[in-house]
Amino acid sequence: MKILVCISKTPDTTAKIAFTDNNTKFDGNGVQWIINPYDEWYSLVRAIELKEADASVVIHLVTVGAADADPIIRKALALGGDEAIRVNADSHDSYYVASQIAEVAKQGSYDLVFTGKETIDYNGSSIGGMLAELLDLPYIALASKFELAGTKAIVTREIEGGEETCEVALPAVISCQKGMAEARIPNMRGIMAARTKPLKVVEPVSADSLTGIQSFSLPPAKAGVKLVDPENVSELVRLLHEEAKAI
Amino acid sequence: MSVLVYIDTADGHVKKASLEAMTYGSKIAEQIGTSAEAVVLGPVNDDLTSLGKYGIKKIYNVANDSLNHLDAQVYTKVVAQVADAAGAKVIVFSNNTNGKAIAPRLSARLKAGFVSGAVALPETSPGFTVKKSVFSAKAFANVSVNTDIKIIALNPNAYQTIATDGTAEVISFNANVDPPKVKVTNVTKASGEVPLTEAEIVVSAGRGMKGPENWGMVEELAKTLHAATACSRPVADAHWRPHNEHVGQTGIAIAPNLYIAIGISGAIQHLAGVNRSKVIVVINKDPEAPFFKAADYGIVGDAFEVVPKFTEAIKKLKGVS
Numbered sequence: 001m002k003i004l005v006c007i008s009k010t011p012d013t014t015a016k017i018a019f020t021d022n023n024t025k026f027d028g029n030g031v032q033w034i035i036n037p038y039d040e041w042y043s044l045v046r047a048i049e050l051k052e053a054d055a056s057v058v059i060h061l062v063t064v065g066a067a068d069a070d071p072i073i074r075k076a077l078a079l080g081g082d083e084a085i086r087v088n089a090d091s092h093d094s095y096y097v098a099s100q101i102a103e104v105a106k107q108g109s110y111d112l113v114f115t116g117k118e119t120i121d122y123n124g125s126s127i128g129g130m131l132a133e134l135l136d137l138p139y140i141a142l143a144s145k146f147e148l149a150g151t152k153a154i155v156t157r158e159i160e161g162g163e164e165t166c167e168v169a170l171p172a173v174i175s176c177q178k179g180m181a182e183a184r185i186p187n188m189r190g191i192m193a194a195r196t197k198p199l200k201v202v203e204p205v206s207a208d209s210l211t212g213i214q215s216f217s218l219p220p221a222k223a224g225v226k227l228v229d230p231e232n233v234s235e236l237v238r239l240l241h242e243e244a245k246a247i
Numbered sequence: 248m249s250v251l252v253y254i255d256t257a258d259g260h261v262k263k264a265s266l267e268a269m270t271y272g273s274k275i276a277e278q279i280g281t282s283a284e285a286v287v288l289g290p291v292n293d294d295l296t297s298l299g300k301y302g303i304k305k306i307y308n309v310a311n312d313s314l315n316h317l318d319a320q321v322y323t324k325v326v327a328q329v330a331d332a333a334g335a336k337v338i339v340f341s342n343n344t345n346g347k348a349i350a351p352r353l354s355a356r357l358k359a360g361f362v363s364g365a366v367a368l369p370e371t372s373p374g375f376t377v378k379k380s381v382f383s384a385k386a387f388a389n390v391s392v393n394t395d396i397k398i399i400a401l402n403p404n405a406y407q408t409i410a411t412d413g414t415a416e417v418i419s420f421n422a423n424v425d426p427p428k429v430k431v432t433n434v435t436k437a438s439g440e441v442p443l444t445e446a447e448i449v450v451s452a453g454r455g456m457k458g459p460e461n462w463g464m465v466e467e468l469a470k471t472l473h474a475a476t477a478c479s480r481p482v483a484d485a486h487w488r489p490h491n492e493h494v495g496q497t498g499i500a501i502a503p504n505l506y507i508a509i510g511i512s513g514a515i516q517h518l519a520g521v522n523r524s525k526v527i528v529v530i531n532k533d534p535e536a537p538f539f540k541a542a543d544y545g546i547v548g549d550a551f552e553v554v555p556k557f558t559e560a561i562k563k564l565k566g567v568s
């Protein structure tokens with residue numbers, strides 16, 4: 001069983017969101033970069049659990065990014081992957097990134113590809129689906145549970161207002177979210193081992209970009225909170241009804 | 248040429264988010280001088296012709312036993328066939344669970360540029376630029392699409408539904424449908440309750456509630472308002488509430504008309520999932536709680552005293568006791 005886990009690099013969840021170059025670039029000044037939480041907590045940790053249950057499982061990590069993604073991929077290796085591949089390209093076009101990952105996936109003939117539900121910066125929620133289409137494989141989006149059963153997988157996914165359990169033959173592409181696994185902290189042994197694990201850097205294949213970010217903007221600031229006396233709760237109801245027209 | 252809207256259904260009923268997508272799609276059609284059409288897969292119980300109200304002229308219905316459950320691979324091929332027949336130049340999805348499964352696949356299949364999480368109509372002259380939510384609703388990006396066909400997934404609750412007059416022509420479309428590779432074995436619905444992502448009002452509570460035994464008053468408030476219930480992450484982690492109620496950066500992102508946060512501190516990761524809400528009410532005993540900075544209305548007080556009074560006052564407004 002070979003699993004490919006897609007790892008992306010995102011600003012820390014508490015990072016200040018600001019833009020430079022006339023609002024065309026994210027301002028990375030002083031920002032701490034982390035593994036996208038969905039990739040780390042849910043897809044990578046679930047893959048590691050599968051390996052713990054069956055030592056023959058091999059986990060490869062892939063990231064599409066410039067050299068500044070190396071610390072992120074090393075951290076992911078410290079958590080538990082066997083080896084990592086970085087495709088040396090910097091792009092925010094989902095189709096371009098998915099095309100790069102598809103190439104890696106084809107080369108490695110994996111039984112399973114995990115992505116996160118979405119990146120917390122660009123919120124595309126699209127790489128998994130695009131990848132599945134490029135590989136012509138089944139795709140289960142927003143999985144919250146995943147079990148292997150021979151050559152099949154049993155997956156629970158989110159649907160509007162509930163969940164659905166389904167069976168799918170492998171290989172398949174799965175996007176992972178909360179419920180899949182519990183977050184872990186890398187231990188010293190893992191961090192030491194990660195130093196000697198292979199991190200292969202490959203050049204991108206040629207692929208088209210279908211979209212481009214022109215500019216960013218920030219939402220208008222809130223007017224400020226209107227506080228209501230706790231002894232006069234009906235005033236809050238009046239405001240919500242008459243002023244905000246929310247109830 | 249047309250704008251094609253994907254109509255999402257659950258148990259044979261058209262989802263509210265799809266009504267928004269139809270209104271949005273028909274506005275784009277107006278903008279680029281064409282007509283809006285729609286596609287719906289699988290069994291439908293609602294009257295489709297009445298969806299003309301949302302500006303849809305023609306609806307392609309594909310019924311086939313293989314489409315009773317979502318298999319994104321199978322669905323994508325069918326939507327691609329309809330898109331081809333309709334000469335679709337813009338394809339609109341709702342950015343909900345099914346949209347997230349199908350739209351990106353379709354994008355790769357048609358090699359059509361895709362923007363998910365759209366929050367406004369595209370700029371269409373010149374070019375084609377879509378405003379989308381990024382950084383977990385902390386910012387927006389204007390994304391240009393370079394391809395002949397464009398695919399947009401519209402965020403739920405980002406675009407107001409407008410109903411006018413009109414009927415849609417419904418045609419049953421004969422598509423090649425592959426047998427599904429995904430077999431659904433069990434479906435669990437949060438029955439009778441309002442689904443969180445579609446709810447107009449959400450009542451949410453955090454660690455300030457002290458324990459699961461105190462959720463009665465939260466549920467009572469939610470019931471009075473016909474609201475869905477939600478919670479902060481530590482509350483779900485401690486199993487006080489089910490995981491599917493967890494909102495925030497790592498949980499569900501919502502955008503209701505009204506979000507009521509009770510005993511939640513307002514950590515940045517929590518706000519990331521709720522800051523698209525139109526009106527935010529915060530009830531917290533700590534005047535320094537960061538949530539007040541993101542709120543429109545607030546009460547500094549003890550939830551255990553304020554919430555029951557709040558519920559009573561709403562009942563009075565609604566004339567129920």
Ligand SMILES: Cc1cc2nc3c(=O)[nH]c(=O)nc-3n(C[C@H](O)[C@H](O)[C@H](O)COP(=O)(O)OP(=O)(O)OC[C@H]3O[C@@H](n4cnc5c(N)ncnc54)[C@H](O)[C@@H]3O)c2cc1C
Nearest residue numbers: 453454455479480495496497498510511512516532533550
């Ligand atoms: C990478 C990452 C991702 C995360 N993702 C999420 C996420 O998706 N969603 C999320 O919610 N959190 C998330 N968190 C956790 C987040 O940082 C906070 O820890 C969490 O939101 C706090 O939950 P809380 O407000 O319920 O609890 P607390 O922070 O403990 O706050 C409890 C609040 O209740 C108030 N209170 C206490 N008693 C009363 C009373 N009697 N009446 C009124 N008020 C009272 C207190 O004043 C306090 O403000 C994430 C954290 C990280 C690091």
Ligand SMILES: Nc1ncnc2c1ncn2[C@@H]1O[C@H](COP(=O)(O)O)[C@@H](O)[C@H]1O
Nearest residue numbers: 006008064115116118119124125126127
């Ligand atoms: N540059 C990248 N390199 C590797 N994987 C990525 C990259 N960008 C996104 N992914 C994967 O795709 C998932 C969804 O990302 P997105 O579609 O961009 O929201 C992420 O959670 C990652 O698992």
